[in-house]
Amino acid sequence: xxxxxxxxxxxxxxxxxxxxxxxxxxxxxxxxxxxxxxxxxxxxxxxxxxxxxxxxxxxxxxxxxxxxxxxxxxxxxxxxxxxxxxxxxxxxxxxxxxxxxxxxxxxxxxxxxxxxxxxxxxxxxxxxxxxxxxxxxxxxxxxxxxxxxxxxxxxxxxxxxxxxxxxxxxxxxxxxxxxxxxxxxxxxxxxxxxxxxxxxxxxxxxxxxxxxxxxxxxxxxxxxxxxxxxxxxxxxxxxxxxxxxxxxxxxxxxxxxxxxxxxxxxxxxxx
Amino acid sequence: xxxxxxxxxxxxxxxxxxxxxxxxxxxxxxxxxxxxxxxxxxxxxxxxxxxxxxxxxxxxxxxxxxxxxxxxxxxxxxxxxxxxxxxxxxxxxxxxxxxxxxxxxxxxxxxxxxxxxxxxxxxxxxxxxxxxxxxxxxxxxxxxxxxxxxxxxxxxxxxxxxxxxxxxxxxxxxxxxxxxxxxxxxxxxxxxxxxxxxxxxxxxxxxxxxxxxxxxxxxxxxxxxxxxxxxxxxxxxxxxxxxxxxxxxxxxxxxxxxxxxxxxxxxxxxxxxxxxxxxxxxxxxxxxxxxxxxxxxxxxxxxxxxxxxxxxxxxxxxxxxxxxxxxxxxxxxxxxxxxxxxxxxxxxxxxxxxxxxxxxxxxxxxxxxxxxxxxxxxxxxxxxxxxxxxxxxxxxxxxxxxxxxxxxxxxxxxxxxxxxxxxxxxxxxx
Numbered sequence: 001x002x003x004x005x006x007x008x009x010x011x012x013x014x015x016x017x018x019x020x021x022x023x024x025x026x027x028x029x030x031x032x033x034x035x036x037x038x039x040x041x042x043x044x045x046x047x048x049x050x051x052x053x054x055x056x057x058x059x060x061x062x063x064x065x066x067x068x069x070x071x072x073x074x075x076x077x078x079x080x081x082x083x084x085x086x087x088x089x090x091x092x093x094x095x096x097x098x099x100x101x102x103x104x105x106x107x108x109x110x111x112x113x114x115x116x117x118x119x120x121x122x123x124x125x126x127x128x129x130x131x132x133x134x135x136x137x138x139x140x141x142x143x144x145x146x147x148x149x150x151x152x153x154x155x156x157x158x159x160x161x162x163x164x165x166x167x168x169x170x171x172x173x174x175x176x177x178x179x180x181x182x183x184x185x186x187x188x189x190x191x192x193x194x195x196x197x198x199x200x201x202x203x204x205x206x207x208x209x210x211x212x213x214x215x216x217x218x219x220x221x222x223x224x225x226x227x228x229x230x231x232x233x234x235x236x237x238x239x240x241x242x243x244x245x246x247x248x249x250x251x252x253x254x255x256x257x258x259x260x261x262x263x264x265x266x267x268x269x270x271x
Numbered sequence: 272x273x274x275x276x277x278x279x280x281x282x283x284x285x286x287x288x289x290x291x292x293x294x295x296x297x298x299x300x301x302x303x304x305x306x307x308x309x310x311x312x313x314x315x316x317x318x319x320x321x322x323x324x325x326x327x328x329x330x331x332x333x334x335x336x337x338x339x340x341x342x343x344x345x346x347x348x349x350x351x352x353x354x355x356x357x358x359x360x361x362x363x364x365x366x367x368x369x370x371x372x373x374x375x376x377x378x379x380x381x382x383x384x385x386x387x388x389x390x391x392x393x394x395x396x397x398x399x400x401x402x403x404x405x406x407x408x409x410x411x412x413x414x415x416x417x418x419x420x421x422x423x424x425x426x427x428x429x430x431x432x433x434x435x436x437x438x439x440x441x442x443x444x445x446x447x448x449x450x451x452x453x454x455x456x457x458x459x460x461x462x463x464x465x466x467x468x469x470x471x472x473x474x475x476x477x478x479x480x481x482x483x484x485x486x487x488x489x490x491x492x493x494x495x496x497x498x499x500x501x502x503x504x505x506x507x508x509x510x511x512x513x514x515x516x517x518x519x520x521x522x523x524x525x526x527x528x529x530x531x532x533x534x535x536x537x538x539x540x541x542x543x544x545x546x547x548x549x550x551x552x553x554x555x556x557x558x559x560x561x562x563x564x565x566x567x568x569x570x571x572x573x574x575x576x577x578x579x580x581x582x583x584x585x586x587x588x589x590x591x592x593x594x595x596x597x598x599x600x601x602x603x604x605x606x607x608x609x610x611x612x613x614x615x616x617x618x619x620x621x622x623x624x625x626x627x628x629x630x631x632x633x634x635x636x637x638x639x640x641x642x643x644x645x646x647x648x649x650x651x652x653x654x655x656x657x658x659x660x661x662x663x664x665x666x667x668x669x670x671x672x673x674x675x676x677x678x679x680x681x682x683x684x685x686x687x688x689x690x691x692x693x694x695x696x697x698x699x700x701x
Contacts, residue, residue, distance in 0.1 A: 036566070036575035045576045052580075112665035127662075134655075149569075153618040161626030166644050168569060169632060173648035177655060185659040194670040 004207040005233040011075070016203050018068045019135075020253050025061035027179045027260050029054045034172050035267035062146055069139050092122045092223060095133070101126040122219040127189050138178045145171040176264070183261035187254055199254065204246025205238035308338065310358060311348045337407040369399045379478035388440075395436060402426055418477070420470050421460060424451055427471045443483070447471075450536035467502070474498050490535070493519070495528040503529075510591040514598075527557070547579040554584045564629040587611055587628065 008016075032041035032054065048054045079085040087093040105126045107119035124132075145167040148155045152164055191199045202208050213221050224230040314320060315333040322331060338344055349356055351367045370377030380386045380399070388396035400408075402418055409416035417426045428448030430436055437445035444450070451457045451471070459468035474490055481488035489498045496519065500507030510516040510529070518526035532553055533539075539546045551574050555562025561584075565571035570582040587603055594601035602611045612619035630638045632645035 032576065033569070033572045036572040042576050045578075051573050051576060051578045109665070112669045114669070152623070153616065156618070156620060156623035156626075159622070161623050162630070162638065162640065164626045165568075165630040165638060165641050169641060169644055170648060173645075173652060177648075177652050180652075180656060181659070185663060188663050188667070193666060194674050 002237065003210040004235050004237050005210065005213055005230065006206055006235050007202050007208050007213075008206040010206065013203060013206050015068060015072060017249075018064065022061040022065035022068060023178075023182065024253065024256055024260070026058060026065065027175070028256075029058040029061065030175055031179070031260065031264055034176070035264065035271075037271065038263070038267035040263050041267065059150060062143070062150075065139065066143060069143065092124075092220065095124055095129050097126070097129055097133075101129060120218040120222075122217060122223065125217075131186055131189070134181060135178070138174055141174045142171055142178065145174070179260065179264060183257040187257060191250070191254060199247065199250045201238070201243055201246040201250065204250060205242050207235055207238050209237075306347070306349060306356065306358065308335065308344075308348055311355070333406050341404075341406060341408050342410050342413075343406075343408055367400075367405075373399075376478045383478060383480045384482050385480060393440075395430065395440065397430070418472075420466050420468075420472075421464055423470045423472055424448060424457065424460065428452075431471075444536060447536050450534075454536060454538045455540050456538060469502060473501070490530075492524065492528050492530075493522070495530055496520075499529045506591050513589070513591060513593045514595050515593055516591075525557070544577075544579055547583060548574060548577050550585070551583050558584075561629055564631050567630065567632070568628055570628060582615060582628070586614065 028044070029048065032045040032048075033051070035041045036045075045051055045054055048057065076088065079088055088095075090096055090098065100122070104119040104121060107116060108126075110116035111118045148159070148167045149164060149171060155163070190196065190203075208216070210221075221230065224233070312333065312335045315331055316335045318332055320331045321328050323329075343350070351369075352360075352364055354361060354364050376399075381390070385396045385398075385401075389398055404417050409419075411418050413419060414421070416422065425448075428451075431442070431444075432446060432448030434445040436442070452461065456469040459465040460470055476489050481491075483490045483492075485491060486493060488494065496507050496510060496516065507516075507529075511520065515527050519528050532550060541547070541550075551562070551565075551571075562571075565584070566575055573581040574583055589602050594604075596603050598604060599606055601607065608624045609619055609621055612624050616623065627638060627641075630641055632638065632641050635642040
């Protein structure tokens with residue numbers, strides 16, 4: 001029987017689920033405004049029950065995503081100051097970029113062009129780190145501008161009104177960047193590229209097989225073998241229900257995301 | 272003697288006069304005594320009395336009862352058909368000439384678009400009878416009259432609801448009747464029976480209807496405010512004081528008058544959702560740039576989706592009383608802008624009002640920070656998508672190439688990969 005190793009904890013998987021749910025909700029209730037001239041936007045906004053209802057759900061999902069963000073910050077804070085895990089700030093277990101990521105990137109490009117072997121990735125690849133930080137700063141920027149717009153009456157006491165012009169622009173542009181990036185680049189890098197197609201279930205099961213780990217992240221498995229941390233991550237194969245759960249939920253998420261991306265693309269091309 | 276002679280002469284003269292009088296009265300029945308309608312109807316009251324004129328069969332039957340009810344019944348037949356004074360009358364009678372009595376109406380009519388058309392032998396154009404009826408003619412105030420306010424639209428509509436007729440005569444509005452009947456005026460008239468509701472004649476006049484392009488027409492652009500103002504006096508007063516009204520009265524042909532925003536025939540209630548949405552686009556027909564910048568804001572996005580509980584053009588600028596921002600009385604003038612924002616945003620203050628509801632990201636002088644933010648965001652989006660787009664394309668190409676090579680190779684045939692190819696680890700990956 002193949003050995004499996006934990007990659008994501010249950011908490012991290014739930015967090016990703018919350019993130020994905022609120023993100024889809026925000027895109028679905030926000031993009032109709034940005035692409036108001038498209039027929040689907042009119043249809044969707046009326047189908048959802050009007051712009052007030054749409055606004056209500058947009059704010060609800062925003063609160064959910066804010067909760068997600070704060071929980072994550074709390075978790076990072078706890079691991080940093082509570083459990084003294086200095087490793088999350090620097091090193092192979094950290095999401096902070098380090099020189100190896102740039103080397104990996106160059107090597108990866110060479111591999112794309114057939115000019116060298118595939119780089120030996122560790123726990124987090126450079127594109128995964130980019131995903132993380134893009135989402136992190138995206139949430140800060142979209143969230144801040146969103147709250148400024150939401151509570152414009154309060155913010156107008158301390159900020160000049162033209163800030164709302166800027167906030168709306170940034171909110172929309174950054175949202176387009178986030179949606180476009182997640183629904184194409186992230187989906188491809190993680191799920192849709194030929195090696196993973198149609199879906200990498202690790203974000204639902206939390207586990208990867210030994211063969212997959214060795215092929216994808218040889219540096220991590222070698223490091224863990226030599227450090228002796230590998231056995232603590234060892235687990236059973238994910239049960240069938242869990243894989244099916246992941247397939248259904250993941251398939252649905254990717255499908256909705258691609259649909260939204262297609263609609264946005266349609267509106268952009270027609271504009 | 273002399274007196275006797277003179278007496279005789281007087282008697283003789285009187286006798287002569289008497290004879291003349293007797294003669295006069297004796298010939299009266301032969302001369303101008305109008306025929307009693309009963310006499311005429313003894314022939315013309317019979318169904319099926321007709322004759323051919325220009326190859327077309329025309330009926331000569333007259334509804335005697337309708338005539339008896341008509342406004343002209345006391346005049347009898349001969350007042351209009353003056354050349355039918357005796358029976359039998361000539362085979363071809365003259366056309367009835369209404370102008371003999373209705374001189375002013377006839378003069379007005381001859382100036383009108385209908386009158387001109389008839390002069391040009393246009394068989395479709397109505398004459399007097401076309402609208403008023405002939406033998407059944409009634410007083411305008413009679414509710415059964417074809418020109419009674421509540422009946423007039425249907426009378427006009429018998430021609431102005433016919434698209435084929437409109438096409439034949441190049442009438443610009445082909446379905447004026449249908450449009451009118453759906454309008455607020457038409458509904459007030461047909462549903463509520465409001466005599467004060469505008470009917471066709473209220474705007475176009477009755478006898479002297481002129482085409483809209485004629486500067487003397489009551490519906491010519493320059494006269495439209497005055498025409499509407501016959502009923503909407505208060506609105507026209509505010510409109511005339513506004514920038515549109517002033518420009519229109521100065522002869523600016525691009526300045527909108529009532530009909531440009533409200534349309535001419537299909538005037539709708541201004542509290543209807545679809546009108547509220549469409550009027551924004553209507554403003555944009557002239558104010559294209561303002562509409563474009565408005566659409567970039569939350570206000571404009573929401574109305575574009577078809578929702579109206581948000582600021583539309585008129586909420587800030589006013590509708591009839593629009594004044595330029597340079598006018599201190601304008602609702603968007605610096606001195607009054609906060610008050611205008613407060614209509615929807617009760618907490619608005621001077622700082623709030625610095626929001627630009629027509630901000631232009633491309634205009635550096637008007638919105639410098641927005642300009643740089645826009646530039647930065649565009650650059651960010653472009654670089655991220657170009658960078659990762661290329662990354663993705665290269666990756667997909669490589670992965671597909673390797674997959675095809677692997678599939679082409681049989682499991683036994685494990686020859687080393689070509690120079691510069693992937694690592695051994697690559698081969699194990701599945």
